[in-house]
Amino acid sequence: MVATQKDIADKLGISVATVSRALGGYSDIAKSTQERVKEVAGEMGYHPNIAARRLQKQKADTIGFIIPTHGPRFADPFFTELLTGIGNEAAEQNYDLLVSTRAAGSGEMKIYQRMVSEQRVDGLLVVRTRQNDQRIRYLLKKNFPFVAFGRSDTNTDYPYLDVDSQWGIYQITQHLIDLGHEKLAYISAPEKLQFASHRLTGYKQALEKNNIPYNANLIFYGELTESSGYKLGHEILSKYNDVTAIIASNDLMALGTMNAAQELGYEIGEDIAITGFDDIPLASHAHPPLTTVQQPIYDIGRQICRMLIQILTNTPAGNNQILLKPQLIIRASSKNKKGGGF
Numbered sequence: 001m002v003a004t005q006k007d008i009a010d011k012l013g014i015s016v017a018t019v020s021r022a023l024g025g026y027s028d029i030a031k032s033t034q035e036r037v038k039e040v041a042g043e044m045g046y047h048p049n050i051a052a053r054r055l056q057k058q059k060a061d062t063i064g065f066i067i068p069t070h071g072p073r074f075a076d077p078f079f080t081e082l083l084t085g086i087g088n089e090a091a092e093q094n095y096d097l098l099v100s101t102r103a104a105g106s107g108e109m110k111i112y113q114r115m116v117s118e119q120r121v122d123g124l125l126v127v128r129t130r131q132n133d134q135r136i137r138y139l140l141k142k143n144f145p146f147v148a149f150g151r152s153d154t155n156t157d158y159p160y161l162d163v164d165s166q167w168g169i170y171q172i173t174q175h176l177i178d179l180g181h182e183k184l185a186y187i188s189a190p191e192k193l194q195f196a197s198h199r200l201t202g203y204k205q206a207l208e209k210n211n212i213p214y215n216a217n218l219i220f221y222g223e224l225t226e227s228s229g230y231k232l233g234h235e236i237l238s239k240y241n242d243v244t245a246i247i248a249s250n251d252l253m254a255l256g257t258m259n260a261a262q263e264l265g266y267e268i269g270e271d272i273a274i275t276g277f278d279d280i281p282l283a284s285h286a287h288p289p290l291t292t293v294q295q296p297i298y299d300i301g302r303q304i305c306r307m308l309i310q311i312l313t314n315t316p317a318g319n320n321q322i323l324l325k326p327q328l329i330i331r332a333s334s335k336n337k338k339g340g341g342f
Helices: 005-012 016-023 031-043 050-057 077-092 106-117 134-141 165-178 194-209 226-239 251-263 281-285 297-312
Strands: 062-069 096-103 123-127 146-149 160-163 184-188 219-221 245-248 273-275 292-294 321-324 327-329
Touching: 005 016, 005 031, 016 031, 062 077, 062 106, 062 297, 077 096, 077 123, 077 251, 077 281, 077 297, 096 106, 106 123, 106 134, 123 134, 123 297, 134 146, 146 297, 160 165, 160 297, 165 184, 165 194, 165 245, 165 273, 165 292, 165 327, 184 194, 184 226, 184 251, 219 226, 226 245, 226 251, 245 251, 251 273, 251 281
Parallel strands: 062 096, 062 123, 123 146, 146 160, 160 321, 184 219, 184 245, 245 273
Antiparallel strands: 292 327
């Protein structure tokens, strides 16, 4: 039988109210009493009624995270890393994490509306921000606590952490140009995602700096999946046999492009250079290992979760709009067998 606060009170000969306040750490209860109550509670196997405690506080002690998916069989190492960071931070701060997956659209917005209206969570984490992002507009209108991983063009002030992906793609494009490439194809994320425009701008800036004409025909749009990278890799290399480098705006599309190139008989790092963005764990184990732009995905997950909890607990957090610099990671997919350039 599960022990109750009344059982503890009966054993110690004190009131249930005293037991409750002792377990809650209230200062009007002597330290010696608090310690004795907690000792007996442990001996009796007492566990607090979390639901009742949350009802009393009118808080869920829960953070919501809705993962935007592409298709019914969703698998993305990027979100695995991010979710692990979020979950570990939440657990360390005694918060639960409520995770849902929904494709962008009306169904996704219904989940946001339900979590807010039914008070299922105390705050939300928003990822892969979009142009004119309706999720952000809705949460701001409802004055509901949230932190976003990413900026948006909503012209509103909200807490976010983002990575300067414009700088990241500029760096990787410049790296390829320094190796002698002038015909560089680019596989973008979907246009609706805010970071897609930032990364494409970085690509254009590097071309302009090096007096390489921008060619809109060499811009392709993928779905951030390995299969879309594979399909577009075939398309690019079949149409443009003079392309010597392909920049993909995430690692999964880069890995798919590598598979397509190898099927067509290209030796990656020798006949064609291929690069990505994110530095997911698979990137360093690819054949050959993938040149990419590293953003600390796990740490970002922890940090956005920490930022949200600081908002929920009214803890001063300093800067609530953070822009991180990513790091260029050069591996064999953009170097030849001898370790040099093209």
